[in-house]
Amino acid sequence: MRRPANLSSHSATRAIDAIDLAFDVAGLKRSPRGKPSPPRRESRRDLALAEELMRPAAKPGLAPNGVRWLRVPGWDLPWLWSGFSTRRDGLSRAYCAENAKGELNLGFTAEDERETVLDNRRLLAEAVTGSAETLLVTLRQFHSNLLLRATSADAGRERPQCADGLMTDEPGLLLAVMAADCIPVLVADRKRRVVAAFHAGWRGTVKRIVEGGIGRMRLEFDSRPENLIAAIGPGIGPCCYAVGEEVISEFESQFVYARELFHEVYSRDPARKKYPMLFMTQRAPGHSHMGPEIHLDVVKANRRQLLDAGLRAKSIEIVGGCTSCQPQWFFSHRASRGHTGRMMAVIGISESARQRVGRFLN
Numbered sequence: 001m002r003r004p005a006n007l008s009s010h011s012a013t014r015a016i017d018a019i020d021l022a023f024d025v026a027g028l029k030r031s032p033r034g035k036p037s038p039p040r041r042e043s044r045r046d047l048a049l050a051e052e053l054m055r056p057a058a059k060p061g062l063a064p065n066g067v068r069w070l071r072v073p074g075w076d077l078p079w080l081w082s083g084f085s086t087r088r089d090g091l092s093r094a095y096c097a098e099n100a101k102g103e104l105n106l107g108f109t110a111e112d113e114r115e116t117v118l119d120n121r122r123l124l125a126e127a128v129t130g131s132a133e134t135l136l137v138t139l140r141q142f143h144s145n146l147l148l149r150a151t152s153a154d155a156g157r158e159r160p161q162c163a164d165g166l167m168t169d170e171p172g173l174l175l176a177v178m179a180a181d182c183i184p185v186l187v188a189d190r191k192r193r194v195v196a197a198f199h200a201g202w203r204g205t206v207k208r209i210v211e212g213g214i215g216r217m218r219l220e221f222d223s224r225p226e227n228l229i230a231a232i233g234p235g236i237g238p239c240c241y242a243v244g245e246e247v248i249s250e251f252e253s254q255f256v257y258a259r260e261l262f263h264e265v266y267s268r269d270p271a272r273k274k275y276p277m278l279f280m281t282q283r284a285p286g287h288s289h290m291g292p293e294i295h296l297d298v299v300k301a302n303r304r305q306l307l308d309a310g311l312r313a314k315s316i317e318i319v320g321g322c323t324s325c326q327p328q329w330f331f332s333h334r335a336s337r338g339h340t341g342r343m344m345a346v347i348g349i350s351e352s353a354r355q356r357v358g359r360f361l362n
């Protein structure tokens with residue numbers, strides 16, 4: 001769906017002046033109270049301004065090698081590696097201005113050099129684990145709910161396996177899912193020392209990749225939900241994620257709580273704010289270029305799946321950050337119309353834990 005660009009404040013003022021003039025000429029008053037009239041029909045969903053839905057990210061930390069990445073607040077288990085990359089501080093030149101610093105693109109995209117991406121991956125591994133040589137397990141992601149139990153044989157494959165979730169109990173492996181709007185979710189079992197990473201865009205979320213992933217952890221490793229901690233990483237936020245009727249009906253067909261995941265969001269365009277009735281439309285919600293858009297909260301959807309799988313609310317960390325409205329920190333597929341790099345969410349059991357099994361049971 002194409003979204004019209006917001007008017008600049010100057011042209012918006014001119015547009016309002018033109019409408020004011022037309023109303024004057026016609027002898028019309030905008031509203032006797034000087035306020036926009038309330039919507040006539042009762043709203044199906046909660047109303048919000050985009051700003052109200054924004055969840056800012058914590059400030060990324062700086063690694064000794066110069067890479068800035070997001071740690072999960074409170075995740076300081078000595079055996080656990082985990083984090084979310086940003087777009088900053090790498091070697092890629094494919095998506096930045098000519099004189100800007102290089103960026104940390106971690107996906108083999110058409111525009112970037114494979115060697116550069118491999119070097120960027122080594123930088124992230126070093127930032128998170130202390131060693132650039134840590135084995136990295138990646139996937140060919142395709143918005144499925146397929147899961148892979150990873151071993152060292154899966155690390156560094158020329159052609160990674162097709163799946164959207166990874167889990168392992170093997171120390172020394174860094175599991176990675178890639179995203180540039182989709183939501184990455186990391187999970188760790190504090191008792192059994194198991195880790196998992198899931199890639200949850202709207203399609204994977206509808207297919208319950210996270211809920212199913214926790215079930216698979218129970219099957220494979222006897223993980224108990226009350227021992228699990230989870231972190232939901234940066235992705236496109238409810239402030240920006242306008243969706244069409246197709247997405248809404250998919251969620252409504254799958255989740256009894258679907259309605260809680262959507263908001264009607266009013267345009268930031270001041271002309272529309274002052275004259276909402278002029279922009280009303282007969283089209284289905286989310287299909288219109290005018291009027292309120294319907295925004296999806298994929299973070300909330302995945303938090304709900306973690307809760308439904310039995311995790312405690314206090315065990316779920318939302319790291320925050322919107323990939324679409326914080327372009328200084330994140331790659332966004334939608335905001336860049338597909339011309340963008342990829343970030344990674346990574347999790348692993350530290351190599352040193354192999355030698356020290358049993359000492360850090362907490």
Ligand SMILES: [Zn+2]
Binds near residue numbers: 239241
């Ligand atoms: Zn946003």
